[in-house]
Amino acid sequence: DAGVIQSPRHEVTExxxxxxxxxxxxxxxxxxxxYRQTMMRGLELLIYFNNNVPIDDSGMPEDRFSxxxxxxxxxxxxxxxxxxxxxxVYFCASSLAxxxxxxNIQYFGAGTRLSVL
Amino acid sequence: KQEVTQIPAALSVPEGENLVLNCSFTDSAIxxxxxxxxxxxxxxxxxxxxxxxxxxxxxxxxxxxxDKSSGRSxxxxxxxxxxxxxxxxxxxxxxxxxxxxTGTRLQVFP
Numbered sequence: 001d002a003g004v005i006q007s008p009r010h011e012v013t014e015x016x017x018x019x020x021x022x023x024x025x026x027x028x029x030x031x032x033x034x035y036r037q038t039m040m041r042g043l044e045l046l047i048y049f050n051n052n053v054p055i056d057d058s059g060m061p062e063d064r065f066s067x068x069x070x071x072x073x074x075x076x077x078x079x080x081x082x083x084x085x086x087x088x089v090y091f092c093a094s095s096l097a098x099x100x101x102x103x104n105i106q107y108f109g110a111g112t113r114l115s116v117l
Numbered sequence: 118k119q120e121v122t123q124i125p126a127a128l129s130v131p132e133g134e135n136l137v138l139n140c141s142f143t144d145s146a147i148x149x150x151x152x153x154x155x156x157x158x159x160x161x162x163x164x165x166x167x168x169x170x171x172x173x174x175x176x177x178x179x180x181x182x183x184d185k186s187s188g189r190s191x192x193x194x195x196x197x198x199x200x201x202x203x204x205x206x207x208x209x210x211x212x213x214x215x216x217x218x219t220g221t222r223l224q225v226f227p
Contacts, residue, residue, distance in 0.1 A: 033215075091161070110159060110160045
């Protein structure tokens with residue numbers, strides 16, 4: 001299996017522009033997580049999906065952030081409009097959640113390093 | 118609200134030493150605890166997962182323990198090697214979510 005695939009690996013954009021980050025989870029996994037990592041705040045959970053349905057988006061910082069999972073093999077995280085403080089590494093992870101609880105390991109993608117100028 | 122703390126924040130040791138990384142959590146009702154490794158510029162790699170009903174897990178030179186009553190987990194690395202240099206993060210799992218600690222940055226020098 002190729003693992004969790006994220007694209008792009010690096011994104012540099014100007015303040016005010018729309019940014020879309022993409023994630024392909026491991027085939028067969030039914031839970032998908034979006035995280036943000038910064039030096040100041042560490043690794044933070046933004047939102048997670050179970051069976052393509054958003055379960056908890058309490059970590060999404062503002063309405064400028066939105067995430068979708070149209071099918072089991074694809075998810076996007078969109079920031080519109082982007083701001084310099086959004087600069088961070090964004091990770092996607094997937095796992096196989098059994099019975100509504102994540103008993104298994106989360107597998108992480110390589111991340112997207114976002115720089116907003 | 119679950120909070121996860123890791124001590125020390127950084128550690129530098131000579132090759133061959135046995136070492137212990139510490140993780141503490143505030144909510145003892147965790148479902149599982151995971152230890153991850155992160156290399157610079159890379160994603161996280163899961164090392165060990167301990168279910169709430171377990172007390173420890175072992176993988177090669179790594180051993181992780183879990184004490185829910187005291188809210189602590191430790192990661193023991195035996196006979197450390199330069200290739201072990203990385204940031205190690207622990208994460209406490211409630212239902213589906215993981216709450217991460219800020220990590221311990223480990224450097225093992227030859």
